[in-house]
Ligand SMILES: Nc1ncnc2c1ncn2[C@@H]1O[C@H](COP(=O)(O)OP(=O)(O)O)[C@@H](O)[C@H]1O
């Protein structure tokens with residue numbers, strides 16, 4: 569495998585996917601590489617390893633949370649409607665859509681990235697103008713979009729951040745999703761019929777929703793699944809540990825991930841996100857997004873800083889410095905909220921627990 573900063577899911581989990589494919593005898597929707605049952609196992613993991621060339625390959629859990637939602641999402645993709653994953657930033661919508669595409673179609677790279685500048689050409693097709701001028705419109709001169717490719721070859725197409733696109737661009741998906749055809753008026757008899765296996769997985773951030781409210785017509789072509797932030801501290805800590813380990817390894821930083829510090833971080837994030845301490849006190853909630861992804865980034869950043877400047881494992885001074893950057897980056901009010909979290913919650917625990925005490929001692933960084 570070639571070195572890359574972030575290998576796609578199908579490369580990262582190549583062995584698991586191969587092993588599952590080899591043993592899979594379940595019935596598969598047309599053109600799927602795995603049965604729905606194996607796709608589910610790939611995403612939520614299972615106890616029993618799979619066999620590849622006589623070796624046991626562990627099928628690890630990749631998405632933590634609602635397992636029934638995963639089963640529904642998979643079945644949606646085998647049906648007639650697209651799959652729309654909505655939720656707050658950092659809830660693993662993108663990750664989940666990559667895992668689904670990698671497992672079902674063997675690639676997670678067939679992707680349209682939605683932005684305010686996305687045009688209909690980018691969703692459907694454009695032209696190689698030199699060829700177009702030279703020979704007139706022909707299939708050879710047509711430059712397919714990921715969606716075109718997906719329809720032509722029967723593979724899943726991911727559509728990231730769909731609600732950021734202008735409404736009329738979003739609406740060009742309506743006929744594609746309902747009739748599974750794309751017309752190409754420039755070519756004689758130009759109609760592209762979608763092959764079985766094609767479908768769309770779109771993602772949208774709840775906070776962006778108001779920007780370009782989706783039309784009702786398009787909404788009806790999707791099954792919506794709302795992904796919620798993780799509500800269980802232990803589970804969140806587990807994700808932070810495993811993701812941080814992978815990221816640090818990738819950056820060539822050879823340090824163990826400190827489970828105690830991760831739990832401290834996960835607790836802080838969860839309490840501030842939910843506006844309640846584990847003792848049951850009401851807390852003010854910062855406006856900043858406190859997702860698991862942000863927690864992973866705070867941990868990795870802090871561990872790297874300690875590694876490069878102190879040559880050691882993660883220091884709580886570094887943790888607080890980076891927490892400050894994440895939690896209080898958006899406005900002054902959030903800074904006040906973090907201060908009062910330290911003054912109330914952290915201080916109270918400092919009397920009973922060494923780690924919380926050490927955290928409290930770093931409160932000078934928040935001023
Ligand atoms: N429920 C979860 N299970 C596993 N990892 C998660 C979960 N929630 C967040 N993460 C972590 O956070 C990262 C953020 O993911 P991303 O897919 O970019 O979020 P989104 O697209 O929802 O903004 C994931 O790559 C993963 O590391």
Ligand SMILES: [Mg+2]
Pocket residue numbers: 661662663771
């Ligand atoms: Mg995303």
